[in-house]
């Protein structure tokens with residue numbers, strides 16, 4: 001009786017002479033995966049200078065022609081997901097823009113998306129805290145991207161950058177479909193945690209889907225050590241609160257804990273003041 005692994009091997013090396021093509025089994029993917037490359041600041045070295053066919057179209061052509069192996073068909077179609085997380089001011093957007101621009105420089109077609117909840121610098125561009133800009137699509141949900149672009153334009157996109165990923169509830173489904181089914185390279189930047197250090201939106205849910213994960217750090221505003229957390233300087237308690245340095249600061253672990261104590265103490269003092277005022281009236 002043939003073992004499962006020998007069946008797998010012959011499946012992987014079989015020429016695709018018949019039009020039927022293999023299902024994109026996730027169980028097979030580790031055998032096919034490319035080297036792990038967490039460095040997001042450099043363009044992918046395996047990129048051809050320019051591609052006239054989209055990955056999906058190239059895969060379809062291999063299938064229709066009946067030439068090439070099943071391996072080639074799947075490689076031509078396989079996408080990637082790279083995730084950049086960290087606190088505010090860590091350089092997530094800077095890393096995202098660099099990566100997307102580097103991909104564009106190799107001849108790939110790129111598109112950048114941000115959440116329309118973040119209107120700090122207008123809706124037509126992604127802007128870093130130090131002012132670097134790139135034109136983008138500001139969307140309420142990622143699922144609207146394909147319709148906005150149109151099917152033909154969507155098929156031509158090789159690389160999709162997503163900023164402020166914590167604000168997209170459909171992040172997991174979008175990344176799954178775009179990378180696994182449509183063969184896109186997705187670069188996602190977002191906050192892993194909110195001001196309470198709880199997980200933020202669906203960003204952590206895509207870690208199991210990712211080829212690489214990078215957690216960046218900022219500089220603690222109080223001691224200049226590495227900062228992994230974001231401290232909210234106001235008493236506002238809702239999770240989503242758009243803002244910059246006016247509302248938030250990057251902090252190290254010690255100053256996060258100190259800061260929480262100060263904020264809690266301030267809240268108690270304010271509560272006491274409010275209740276004594278009510279009693280006086």
Ligand SMILES: Nc1ncnc2c1ncn2[C@@H]1O[C@H](COP(=O)(O)OP(=O)(O)O)[C@@H](O)[C@H]1O
Pocket residue numbers: 086087088089090091092093094095127128129130218219221245249250
């Ligand atoms: N406390 C701060 N206030 C304002 N700007 C800052 C602060 N700390 C760092 N920056 C700037 O922000 C840049 C990073 O911006 P950006 O890429 O938009 O970060 P992120 O997307 O992680 O919030 C840094 O290179 C630095 O120039």
Ligand SMILES: Cc1cn([C@H]2C[C@H](O)[C@@H](COP(=O)(O)O)O2)c(=O)[nH]c1=O
Pocket residue numbers: 087088089092093118190191193194195196230239240241242243244248
């Ligand atoms: C911590 C925290 C942040 N936000 C908001 C504040 C900003 O508008 C974005 C983060 O932007 P950046 O590009 O990472 O600097 O998220 C929030 O709504 N809730 C939070 O707890």
Ligand SMILES: [Zn+2]
Pocket residue numbers: 220221222223224225251252253254255
């Ligand atoms: Zn500190």
